[in-house]
Amino acid sequence: MTDAANSGRVGADRPPVILYEEVVKRYGGFVALNGVSARVHQGEVVCLIGPSGSGKSTLLRCTNALEAIEGGRIVFEGQTLPTPALAAPVRRRMGMVFQNFELFPHKSALENVAIGPRTVLGTAKAEAEEKAQALLVKVGLADKAASYPSELSGGQQQRVAIARALAMEPEVMLFDEPTSALDPETVGEVLNVMKRLAEEGMTMIVVTHEMTFARRVGSWVVVFDKGRVVEEGVPKQVFEQPREQRTRDFFSHLSWSG
Amino acid sequence: MTDAANSGRVGADRPPVILYEEVVKRYGGFVALNGVSARVHQGEVVCLIGPSGSGKSTLLRCTNALEAIEGGRIVFEGQTLPTPALAAPVRRRMGMVFQNFELFPHKSALENVAIGPRTVLGTAKAEAEEKAQALLVKVGLADKAASYPSELSGGQQQRVAIARALAMEPEVMLFDEPTSALDPETVGEVLNVMKRLAEEGMTMIVVTHEMTFARRVGSWVVVFDKGRVVEEGVPKQVFEQPREQRTRDFFSHLSWSG
Amino acid sequence: MLEFDFSPLVESWRFLALGLSVTLGLSAAVIVSSTVLGVLVGVGRVYGPRWLRLALTFYVDSMRAVPVLVVLIWTFFAFPLAFGVTLPPLAAAFAALTVHVGSYVSEIVRGGIESVRAGQMRAALALGMTTSQAIRQVILPQAAIRMLPPYASIVTMTIKETAVSAVIAVPEFMRSSEVVSSQSLRPLEVYTVALVVYFLLMFPVARGVDRIYRRLAHLGRS
Amino acid sequence: QEPPAPGQSPRIDNIRKSGVLRVGMLANPPWLFENTTGGSQRWEGPAWVLVNEYAKRLGVKIQEVAVSNDTKIPVLPTNQVDLTLAPVAETPERLAVVDFVLYSKQSLCMFGLASNERFAKAKSIDDLNDPSVTVAYLVGAAQEPWVKERFAKAKQRGQITSNVVPVDEIIARRADAAPVNTFAWIALSRKVKGLAVLPKENNCQDSNEKSQPVGLAVNKNEDVYRDWLRKVADGMSGPLRTEELRVINDKM
Amino acid sequence: MTYDWSVIWQYRGALLSGVGTTILLSVLTMAIALPGGVLVMLMRRSPIAPVSWLGAAYVEFFRNVPAILLVYWTFYVLPIVAAIDIPPFTTGLLALALSVTAYNAEAFRAGVGSIRQGQWNAGLALGMTRSQTFLKIVLPQAVSRVVPAIANNWVSLFKNTSLVSVIAVGDLAYNAMQIRSQTYRILEVLTALAVIYWALGFPQAKFVDWLQKRYGVKE
Ligand SMILES: Nc1ncnc2c1ncn2[C@@H]1O[C@H](COP(=O)(O)OP(=O)(O)OP(=O)(O)O)[C@@H](O)[C@H]1O
Ligand SMILES: Nc1ncnc2c1ncn2[C@@H]1O[C@H](COP(=O)(O)OP(=O)(O)OP(=O)(O)O)[C@@H](O)[C@H]1O
Ligand SMILES: [Mg+2]
Ligand SMILES: [Mg+2]
Numbered sequence A, B: 001m002t003d004a005a006n007s008g009r010v011g012a013d014r015p016p017v018i019l020y021e022e023v024v025k026r027y028g029g030f031v032a033l034n035g036v037s038a039r040v041h042q043g044e045v046v047c048l049i050g051p052s053g054s055g056k057s058t059l060l061r062c063t064n065a066l067e068a069i070e071g072g073r074i075v076f077e078g079q080t081l082p083t084p085a086l087a088a089p090v091r092r093r094m095g096m097v098f099q100n101f102e103l104f105p106h107k108s109a110l111e112n113v114a115i116g117p118r119t120v121l122g123t124a125k126a127e128a129e130e131k132a133q134a135l136l137v138k139v140g141l142a143d144k145a146a147s148y149p150s151e152l153s154g155g156q157q158q159r160v161a162i163a164r165a166l167a168m169e170p171e172v173m174l175f176d177e178p179t180s181a182l183d184p185e186t187v188g189e190v191l192n193v194m195k196r197l198a199e200e201g202m203t204m205i206v207v208t209h210e211m212t213f214a215r216r217v218g219s220w221v222v223v224f225d226k227g228r229v230v231e232e233g234v235p236k237q238v239f240e241q242p243r244e245q246r247t248r249d250f251f252s253h254l255s256w257s258g
Numbered sequence C: 001m002l003e004f005d006f007s008p009l010v011e012s013w014r015f016l017a018l019g020l021s022v023t024l025g026l027s028a029a030v031i032v033s034s035t036v037l038g039v040l041v042g043v044g045r046v047y048g049p050r051w052l053r054l055a056l057t058f059y060v061d062s063m064r065a066v067p068v069l070v071v072l073i074w075t076f077f078a079f080p081l082a083f084g085v086t087l088p089p090l091a092a093a094f095a096a097l098t099v100h101v102g103s104y105v106s107e108i109v110r111g112g113i114e115s116v117r118a119g120q121m122r123a124a125l126a127l128g129m130t131t132s133q134a135i136r137q138v139i140l141p142q143a144a145i146r147m148l149p150p151y152a153s154i155v156t157m158t159i160k161e162t163a164v165s166a167v168i169a170v171p172e173f174m175r176s177s178e179v180v181s182s183q184s185l186r187p188l189e190v191y192t193v194a195l196v197v198y199f200l201l202m203f204p205v206a207r208g209v210d211r212i213y214r215r216l217a218h219l220g221r222s
Numbered sequence D: 001q002e003p004p005a006p007g008q009s010p011r012i013d014n015i016r017k018s019g020v021l022r023v024g025m026l027a028n029p030p031w032l033f034e035n036t037t038g039g040s041q042r043w044e045g046p047a048w049v050l051v052n053e054y055a056k057r058l059g060v061k062i063q064e065v066a067v068s069n070d071t072k073i074p075v076l077p078t079n080q081v082d083l084t085l086a087p088v089a090e091t092p093e094r095l096a097v098v099d100f101v102l103y104s105k106q107s108l109c110m111f112g113l114a115s116n117e118r119f120a121k122a123k124s125i126d127d128l129n130d131p132s133v134t135v136a137y138l139v140g141a142a143q144e145p146w147v148k149e150r151f152a153k154a155k156q157r158g159q160i161t162s163n164v165v166p167v168d169e170i171i172a173r174r175a176d177a178a179p180v181n182t183f184a185w186i187a188l189s190r191k192v193k194g195l196a197v198l199p200k201e202n203n204c205q206d207s208n209e210k211s212q213p214v215g216l217a218v219n220k221n222e223d224v225y226r227d228w229l230r231k232v233a234d235g236m237s238g239p240l241r242t243e244e245l246r247v248i249n250d251k252m
Numbered sequence E: 001m002t003y004d005w006s007v008i009w010q011y012r013g014a015l016l017s018g019v020g021t022t023i024l025l026s027v028l029t030m031a032i033a034l035p036g037g038v039l040v041m042l043m044r045r046s047p048i049a050p051v052s053w054l055g056a057a058y059v060e061f062f063r064n065v066p067a068i069l070l071v072y073w074t075f076y077v078l079p080i081v082a083a084i085d086i087p088p089f090t091t092g093l094l095a096l097a098l099s100v101t102a103y104n105a106e107a108f109r110a111g112v113g114s115i116r117q118g119q120w121n122a123g124l125a126l127g128m129t130r131s132q133t134f135l136k137i138v139l140p141q142a143v144s145r146v147v148p149a150i151a152n153n154w155v156s157l158f159k160n161t162s163l164v165s166v167i168a169v170g171d172l173a174y175n176a177m178q179i180r181s182q183t184y185r186i187l188e189v190l191t192a193l194a195v196i197y198w199a200l201g202f203p204q205a206k207f208v209d210w211l212q213k214r215y216g217v218k219e
Helices: A056-063 A109-121 A125-138 A154-166 A184-199 A211-216 A235-240 A245-254 B056-063 B109-121 B125-138 B154-166 B184-199 B211-216 B235-240 B245-254 C007-011 C013-047 C050-065 C068-083 C089-115 C118-126 C131-168 C173-184 C187-220 D010-018 D046-058 D143-150 D167-171 D182-191 D223-235 D237-251 E006-010 E012-045 E049-063 E067-081 E088-113 E117-125 E130-167 E172-183 E186-215
Strands: A016-027 A030-041 A045-049 A071-076 A094-097 A172-176 A203-207 A220-225 A228-233 B016-027 B030-041 B045-049 B071-076 B094-097 B172-176 B203-207 B220-225 B228-233 D020-025 D061-066 D083-089 D098-106 D108-113 D134-138 D155-159 D178-181 D195-198 D212-219
Touching (some): A094 C118, A125 A154, A228 A245, B030 B203, B109 B125, B109 B154, B154 B172, B184 B203, C007 C187, C050 C089, C131 C187, C187 E067, D046 D083, D046 D223, D046 D237, D108 D167, D143 D155, D143 E172, D178 D182, D223 D237, E006 E186, E012 E172, E049 E088, E088 E130
Parallel strands (some): A045 A220, B094 B172
Antiparallel strands (some): A016 A030, D108 D178
């Protein structure tokens, strides 16, 4: 990656938290990631955008070592990621938020947030729940601690999921289309929480179709297509002067203007 | 409804195709529709907007006599709607498009479009399929006639669903959030088909969260909240100078501006 | 047309009640043990290494193929020949029914586990849990709730199968009924009552579990 | 009779060592009657008297092992019991597998519904050997080979159950006639109305049909053990007969 | 104990005829219980309360009694209380069909219930009547979802035919018991019985798994 490619990139002087080097991922014969190189610096909010099936979710899952890669490598804090079977210690240092929330339906909101520290770090129940309550306050759900996921709206569920990931005090947060399964009216509440996180300096990788968010909160935008990085840059440049035809195609599909 | 309330309404001079008079619908103790009065004139594109749970889908289901109402009445072409058990003849004169497409998974695209005329009108197979093919061409799916729903993208499925409803040559089309289950990139293709329909003069009731569509294609906008009509008017007025606080609240939730 | 005479049943009520208590006890014991076995086998079939999965699949499919009657008699007679240890009828029935019912439980466990979305496993792993922590804390509790309705059928099936153990003379309800019928020479009355008793035993179980399930279902819906 | 000295019979040595005599139990009145209506004693009848005597002489306890019609013979070769107390009749087929210790005998009668035309018109047991008649029997019981031979021309229905008398077959008119032993007939005629029996003379008590010895069974090829059991049984023939009559009169 | 496996060969005729009866009984039972299951399922779905109540009662009763007692009762008690006389094979068939019908009805009900309300609405919205929607839209989809459950019922049925041996129908289990009572070769006969059931049942179980993979509900 040339310095020119990083022009205007905030924090590019700092060492990368995550570094992708020619990452290749296949499913059977299908190549989902076809040589992806990119980097994420501390404090950055990197937004991944691109058409459906282009490999964005796959990249996030590989980042969290939920799936093994077939080629290249992913370096997290200077260390190459281990295979999925050995990755538990690495995963606890990354928080992940899923499109379908994936809250644990048999646990209350508070227990969902507390279960990570309790199970993984062995934190005492009282301490874990106290911290969990504080996180629920932070995402604006102080009064929903005792509710079960089935009793919460989509937006509320997703905010619990964010609190759950934060409970492990991760060094980086990975978001996979966190608002695309939400009612249009509850999208905002989740984006607000994410924006606040970004302002606090959390390093974040966000797969999203919310262009307003990418434009206003993202500090770096990476455009994906067919398992490759097509273009990257600061939001202003990517959205206003996309260099690549494929980026322009993507934008033209995205917003309907009749 | 006063004439003032219809100011600027195109086609308000023509007799209404559908007339709602104080419609009440309850689910157990819950009041889903709480005295809804409204009208739809021939050739109009009426857009229903409003928060989740406000009763928009319920109104559409009642319009199609899929559910019985507990109070008031719905008049279609001068005739009060019968109870659901007797409504088959009325339903064949309305087309309905659902959020989840609801294509018949065991039938090909062509058969999905042809099954209505075949079963309900007793049209001969050859004739029904010829017409179905023409409709598939119209929605831009000439080459997908033999595909099964599972082989189609969301946008393609929804276009087949529209063709299926059109096959009955309905006098009015009802759309219930036709794009909210779609990938952001395929929303446009469905909205384009709907726009073309509107331009051909089809009377349409559209429940939607696509404000661009409502603003540009809708000829009349009705804002719902808690089972009631809060405000209605031409799109320009409703979007740019909403009279009601609740309408403004709704808009402010809808578009995230960080 | 003959008259019915239910007096032998009334006179022998203590004997029959004893048989009923054996039926209940044996059913309960078999349900507990086959649940343990079924969970182990079910989890092994989903998460185990390949050789284990193949072995367990063979066991489960064999049990599905052979009538419980045959398993039961086989256990009773083959066990002493193979191991030189005689099993009293009750122990033989317990072992045979556990092995048989356990295979059915394992199928339910496997179905329950597989019906939990893959995303739940990912979410647990993403928190830094190990696979076994994720299975215990996240997957199995949800699977358990989803398993309730088929599990109710397993409970009733177990009660029915204990009746078959009368052939190796386990002193349970079916056997007591046989004894009373053969000594009182009133088989029709005895078996009619047995039919009703079994129904009264099983019906509340099925309904009760159903009711519990309806209350808990939302906790298993991810 | 003193039990054989140690070393003569491995079976007896084992019984002594373990301190229990394992006994296969299945009610079959009057020889072995199971008390199902409460009362102090679970078992009564000559078989029970006899086995208690064995246990006393060996100085061991009785361990009951429940058996069914299906298992009463096979438990012997598989060594699940030391003897099958459940009263069994001696038949050539069984003799190929087990040895008997006999202390009583039985004969069979044929019973049927008095209102059943096919049964009512039969004057003797021979008349039942007719293609229009259906004869029921218990599969695995001593009567099975006899029925097959004696009623070769009749239709036959074998019932698989732990019943002693296939009374349900008769009442439900599934069969026209079925065997019953002379003792069971007394009880049967008292408890179920509307039945008739052949031979009619003396209410069938003098029947000589399928007269056969009844007793207990032990595994084959254990002659010392078997012979000692037989000697004890022979020595007790008087008390055993008394107990048999008592059960017939009091219990059946 | 010594083994004498020659008895199996000696009695092969009886064993084979038992296999024949077992298969015939299973096939006929299913042939009745499939339409029967649909019928009871329709009863349960009926808007007329007593009819749906009757359907539910039927299912609950037959699922909650041991089949062995059911067979016994139909054969011995029914002729007395109802004064009807049915031959053994027919009785076995009837008892099994009654019970499998209940299980099939539940399978069909689950299948029909698993079809989203939206599919009903889509059919009705085209102007179809309820019965047209049911026949053309819901039932065809339900059938393919039900195939694995029905196949499972079939495998259970195949094993449960052994229960009719109590009323002396010459199925595989009954004939094996007869051979056993004539030869006292219990272990040989039972082993042969287990092997025959296994050889017939194992492929069926595998086939059910395949069906499940192919047609199972995925949503
Ligand atoms: N487990 C899997 N097995 C096989 N193919 C897979 C698997 N997971 C993903 N793929 C394929 O890999 C490609 C990339 O998928 P991915 O989910 O990463 O796309 P995406 O960019 O996140 O798309 P979307 O916006 O729809 O979520 C897709 O074509 C998908 O079909
Ligand atoms: N079958 C039903 N039984 C009970 N309550 C129902 C039923 N259908 C709808 N409701 C309730 O009626 C209210 C209105 O529902 P409706 O689906 O019409 O809302 P909507 O405006 O379409 O919302 P959305 O934008 O989420 O689709 C909701 O609160 C819903 O919970
Ligand atoms: Mg994705
Ligand atoms: Mg809706």
